[in-house]
Amino acid sequence: MLNRLTQQPPDALLALIKLYDADPAPDKIDLGVGVFRTESGATPVFGAIKAAERLLVERQDSKSYLGPEGDMGFVHRLMPYIFGDRHDSPLLGGMQTPGGTGAVRLALALAKRAGVTRVLMGTPSWPNHAQIVADLGLELVAFNHATPDGVADVDALLAALGDAGEGAAVLLHGCCHNPTGVDYTPAEWDRIVAALAAGTVLPIVDLAYQGLGAGMEEDAYGARAVLAAVAEALVAYSCDKNFGLYRDRVGALYWQGEDADSVTRTTSNGYALARAAWSMPPDHGAAAVRLVLEDEALTADWLAELEGMRDRIRSVRQALAAHGTAGSLDLTPYGRQQGMFAMLPLTPAEIAALRADHSIYMAGSGRINIAGLTPGNIDKFTGALAAVTQTVVA
Ligand code: PLP
Numbered sequence: 001m002l003n004r005l006t007q008q009p010p011d012a013l014l015a016l017i018k019l020y021d022a023d024p025a026p027d028k029i030d031l032g033v034g035v036f037r038t039e040s041g042a043t044p045v046f047g048a049i050k051a052a053e054r055l056l057v058e059r060q061d062s063k064s065y066l067g068p069e070g071d072m073g074f075v076h077r078l079m080p081y082i083f084g085d086r087h088d089s090p091l092l093g094g095m096q097t098p099g100g101t102g103a104v105r106l107a108l109a110l111a112k113r114a115g116v117t118r119v120l121m122g123t124p125s126w127p128n129h130a131q132i133v134a135d136l137g138l139e140l141v142a143f144n145h146a147t148p149d150g151v152a153d154v155d156a157l158l159a160a161l162g163d164a165g166e167g168a169a170v171l172l173h174g175c176c177h178n179p180t181g182v183d184y185t186p187a188e189w190d191r192i193v194a195a196l197a198a199g200t201v202l203p204i205v206d207l208a209y210q211g212l213g214a215g216m217e218e219d220a221y222g223a224r225a226v227l228a229a230v231a232e233a234l235v236a237y238s239c240d241k242n243f244g245l246y247r248d249r250v251g252a253l254y255w256q257g258e259d260a261d262s263v264t265r266t267t268s269n270g271y272a273l274a275r276a277a278w279s280m281p282p283d284h285g286a287a288a289v290r291l292v293l294e295d296e297a298l299t300a301d302w303l304a305e306l307e308g309m310r311d312r313i314r315s316v317r318q319a320l321a322a323h324g325t326a327g328s329l330d331l332t333p334y335g336r337q338q339g340m341f342a343m344l345p346l347t348p349a350e351i352a353a354l355r356a357d358h359s360i361y362m363a364g365s366g367r368i369n370i371a372g373l374t375p376g377n378i379d380k381f382t383g384a385l386a387a388v389t390q391t392v393v394a
Contacts, residue, residue, distance in 0.1 A: 012364055020361045028359035029377050031368040034178065034340060035246060036212075036309050039374045046244045048302035052291035056284070066283065068274040070096025074286040075252050077293035081216055082207065082237060082254065084224055092227075093267045094254035095274065096281045100208040100238025103253040104171075105132050107204045107234040109273045110255070110266065111169045112136055116202060120160045120170040122146075122153070124343070124365065126178045129171060129206075141168070146182040148345075150333030154188045161195045170196075172226070174207030174235070175219035176339020179367035183213060183338045189222045193229035203230060208238040211306045212313060213338035231258035239289050241340075242306055248285025309371075313340060316373045326382040327389030340370050350388045358384035 016032040035043045069075070075094045079087035086092070097103040108119065119133045122145030133140045141164075143156040161170065172192070177183055184192065196203050205223045213219045226233050232255075239250040253270065257263035274280070292298045321335025334342050344366045346354075354360040360381060362368045373381055 016361055016363065019355070023359050023361075025359035027377065027380060029361065029372060029381060031360065031362040031372040034369055035371070036241065036244065036313075036340065037369075037371040037374075039312065039376070041372075041374070043244070043246075046302060046305050048292045048298045048305060049243060049245065049288050051298055051301070052288040052295075053284075055291050056287055060287070063283070066280055068095065068271040068280050070252075070281040071283060071286045071290055072096075073294070074250075074290040075254075077290055078237065078239070078252060079254070081210065082220055082223060082235065083227065084217070084220065086224070086227060089256075090260055091258070091263055092254060092256050093263045093270075094252055095267070095270050096286050097236075097251040097253050097274070098278055098281045099240055099249040099251040100206065100236055101128060101132075101251070102249070102278065102281065103236035103238065103251040104129065104204075104206055105136075105277070106253045106270060106273055107206075107236045108132055108136050108138065108169070108171075109277075110234065110253075110269055111202055111204065112138060113269055113273070114202070115167055116169045117167045118164070118169070119204075120157075120164060120168055120201065122157060122172075124179055125171070125173070126206075126208075133171075145177065146180045146343075150180075150182060150337065152182050152184050152188055154184065154191060157192060158195050161192075161199055161201055164199065164201045166200060168200075169202040169204050171204050171206060172222065174205045174210065174223045175213040175221075176209035176341070178208070178339070179341045179343050179363075179365065181334070181337035181339050181342045181370075184222060186221050186225075189225045192222075193225045196226060197229040203233040204236065205233065206236045208236075209241050209339050210237075211242045211303075212310055212340060215310070216303070216306070227256050230256075232256060232262075239285070243285075243289055243292070243302065245285040245289070248288075249282050250285035250289055251281075313370055316370050316378070319375070319378050320370075320373070320382070323378075323382045326385035327387070329385055329389055331382070334370075342368050342370055344368060344385070346389070353388040354384055357388070360384055 020030050118139040120141045123142045143160040144153045147153045203226045210219045235254040237252045240246045255266045320331045346366045
């Protein structure tokens with residue numbers, strides 16, 4: 001039986017890490033993997049998380065099973081940040097998941113159980129979105145997320161919503177769109193939620209970078225506007241970036257139902273799906289987040305650290321935009337986009353030349369991790385961009 005399996009391509013970004021590690025160039029630049037980096041290239045553990053982990057070691061007196069819902073203290077403590085004034089609405093439910101990936105997976109599996117057969121999604125998107133949609137046997141209906149001049153193609157989204165018919169869900173990035181960095185403005189969200197309110201498409205908001213765009217409140221605008229406008233919606237959340245917990249796999253899925261009974265039934269289906277998939281989520285990271293959020297001083301430390309990350313990302317964006325152009329590339333749109341990622345409109349030959357001639361590593365799609373740039377390497381980067389876009393013929 002196993003002999004029938006066909007070879008799957010290796011994860012391209014993981015292969016890129018190996019190439020980068022093997023490159024002896026002292027001034028090599030890693031813009032591949034999507035983790036935050038400080039100006040010295042580190043991805044440190046948050047001080048607030050370290051403190052919470054120490055508390056956890058002291059206070060935790062059992063590692064007995066919790067249940068498919070995970071740490072509900074964690075799930076509830078996050079809710080004011082995500083939902084604002086509506087956080088204690090009886091029409092909201094939620095559970096812990098293994099990372100944002102687990103939350104997206106569970107959201108789509110729940111949607112499928114509820115009768116969804118098609119998922120509308122702006123492309124390009126985080127590659128795992130399409131993989132999960134395909135793995136669940138759902139149909140992907142793609143539309144352009146952004147226009148070539150680097151703003152959101154809201155008309156394409158509205159057209160997709162208008163054509164959707166019954167049995168459709170739409171997957172929306174709450175903020176810091178991966179990979180384009182092109183977010184909806186509040187006015188654009190308002191147009192989108194008006195269309196959602198008028199139709200039958202189930203919104204699924206993927207909020208994986210809250211606090212890394214314009215601010216914790218600002219980054220929640222879209223998710224909150226959607227929930228205020230429609231009766232039913234799902235929100236997939238990740239704490240892996242905004243608490244720096246990547247490998248600890250910390251996430252949550254929330255749902256809004258049209259009445260209490262529907263919320264109860266959605267909850268039971270969420271638990272059943274989790275039980276069959278991973279039984280229960282890993283505890284450690286979520287417990288650490290809960291301890292941070294239960295303590296005012298640790299919460300203030302976390303928010304200050306997050307603000308530092310956000311400021312660094314924004315300052316790299318401003319520095320790129322200040323360069324104006326690099327060869328044939330206009331860098332100014334990157335200044336008004338948000339989050340850790342940007343797409344460079346480079347050809348495969350240009351991306352290969354950046355790697356071979358300048359030791360600059362980025363995804364084959366042209367996505368760069370903004371946090372891989374620093375005041376010390378940004379001039380080399382823009383110089384290399386100018387060199388490859390002037391000399392390499394596509
Ligand atoms: N959603 C988006 C848009 C992402 O970019 C990511 C991670 O890169 C995730 C969800 C999942 O995050 P994680 O599973 O690491 O929490």
